[in-house]
Amino acid sequence: MITIISGKGAPGATTTLAALAATWPAPVVLADCDPDGGDLARGWFGQWLLAGQVRADVGVLSHATATRHATAGDPTALIDHVQAVPPVQHVGLLAGLSAPGQRAAVGPEGWTRLTVALAAFKTRTGRPADALVDVGRFGAATPWPLVQAADLVLVAVRPTQRHVLAARPLLEELAGRVAPEKLALAVCVTTQPATREVRAALGHEVAVGIPEDTKTAAVLSDGHGAGALPHRSALLRAVFPVARRLHGTYHRYTPAEIRTLDPRPVSLPLIGGTQ
Numbered sequence: 001m002i003t004i005i006s007g008k009g010a011p012g013a014t015t016t017l018a019a020l021a022a023t024w025p026a027p028v029v030l031a032d033c034d035p036d037g038g039d040l041a042r043g044w045f046g047q048w049l050l051a052g053q054v055r056a057d058v059g060v061l062s063h064a065t066a067t068r069h070a071t072a073g074d075p076t077a078l079i080d081h082v083q084a085v086p087p088v089q090h091v092g093l094l095a096g097l098s099a100p101g102q103r104a105a106v107g108p109e110g111w112t113r114l115t116v117a118l119a120a121f122k123t124r125t126g127r128p129a130d131a132l133v134d135v136g137r138f139g140a141a142t143p144w145p146l147v148q149a150a151d152l153v154l155v156a157v158r159p160t161q162r163h164v165l166a167a168r169p170l171l172e173e174l175a176g177r178v179a180p181e182k183l184a185l186a187v188c189v190t191t192q193p194a195t196r197e198v199r200a201a202l203g204h205e206v207a208v209g210i211p212e213d214t215k216t217a218a219v220l221s222d223g224h225g226a227g228a229l230p231h232r233s234a235l236l237r238a239v240f241p242v243a244r245r246l247h248g249t250y251h252r253y254t255p256a257e258i259r260t261l262d263p264r265p266v267s268l269p270l271i272g273g274t275q
Contacts, residue, residue, distance in 0.1 A: 061098075
């Protein structure tokens, strides 16, 4: 489980996580857990939302409602709330809340149940799936179970003075809740020199660097081009080895299994869909 969070402003956390999901070399759940309302279904997958192939009411809220009487998280109960998405066959979408007022229906217990379910989630064929989790901007409603249970917490930041200064209090807060080795930066719309400057200014390792690529970012954030991933995208080419490296950090494969991950994840089985 990799969770991304940001300070003030809009540094590009959702776009970063979407890019990681698109290039992830295995089945993965893209979980939109922003307590103020998610943008993945309405952004990257907006065309399929309008066409009725993706449902905004199936996801975090429907899972919280369906499991409200449960005492613990159940991975098998989560699969009915994870939707297959047309442009990326290996990605399953856990759609986010539609409005901040809905978070009361989830509550701390709902976030905890979801965390347990995501951590042990499997596809309909029984294959374990990783989870990439967007918890939005840091605030009073931050779903801490999804942060504290993560194998890696990414703090999204742009290489600007405003975003670096906004990241500092967030990193201080996270330092008291997350082990140092599980905390890293995702630097968005950056260059190699700018990334090095952010690393020096914030004193944390950079796990992900996202180059400027307006066309691809518009697809992942707003669904431009009907949400289809651009061929020869500079952004996706840069993120692909990062996704492989991050995935390999937490998984060990035999040579035969490694071959099933090459060269791109588009041939892998669907996560599943609603029934």
